[in-house]
Amino acid sequence: MTPVRTPFKGSSRHASQGFTLLEVMLAFVVFALSFAIVLEIMAGSMRSVRRASDDTEAALFAQSIIELVGTEIPLEEGQFNGVGLDRFEWQLGISLLAVSEEDVRTQELADMSGVELYKVDLDIDWAAGRRQRELHFSTIRSIMANRR
Numbered sequence: 001m002t003p004v005r006t007p008f009k010g011s012s013r014h015a016s017q018g019f020t021l022l023e024v025m026l027a028f029v030v031f032a033l034s035f036a037i038v039l040e041i042m043a044g045s046m047r048s049v050r051r052a053s054d055d056t057e058a059a060l061f062a063q064s065i066i067e068l069v070g071t072e073i074p075l076e077e078g079q080f081n082g083v084g085l086d087r088f089e090w091q092l093g094i095s096l097l098a099v100s101e102e103d104v105r106t107q108e109l110a111d112m113s114g115v116e117l118y119k120v121d122l123d124i125d126w127a128a129g130r131r132q133r134e135l136h137f138s139t140i141r142s143i144m145a146n147r148r
Helices: 021-069 101-113
Strands: 078-084 088-096 116-128 130-142
Touching: 021 088, 021 116, 021 130, 101 116
Parallel strands: none
Antiparallel strands: 078 088, 088 116, 116 130
């Protein structure tokens, strides 16, 4: 009869069947870092979406203000301001168009057709979180010279 050998606990002949504490902790650290990176990416995306939404809302509001020029806001030199949608402060400046040396033809065409050209500048300011945002819009409007 041959003796049966039973392995004892310190035997190097049998490999461990589980994870060590170090492996579990390392996996947890990798998971935590990955999760933090994903959260930061999502937060950045949400900030970008909010900023784009604010810019779009401000641009639509600016379009509505500029559309009032010539109807409710007289097309004449001057400054106008107000608050809209309870958060957008706006300043509108209307001035005669100053024609540059390169753009003399525009003024010649306006003179021949009896049209006065006005430059319309609109600045919109609003608070976005802790930051103050501002957008500038500019366009040209015309009116018949004899209508004034």
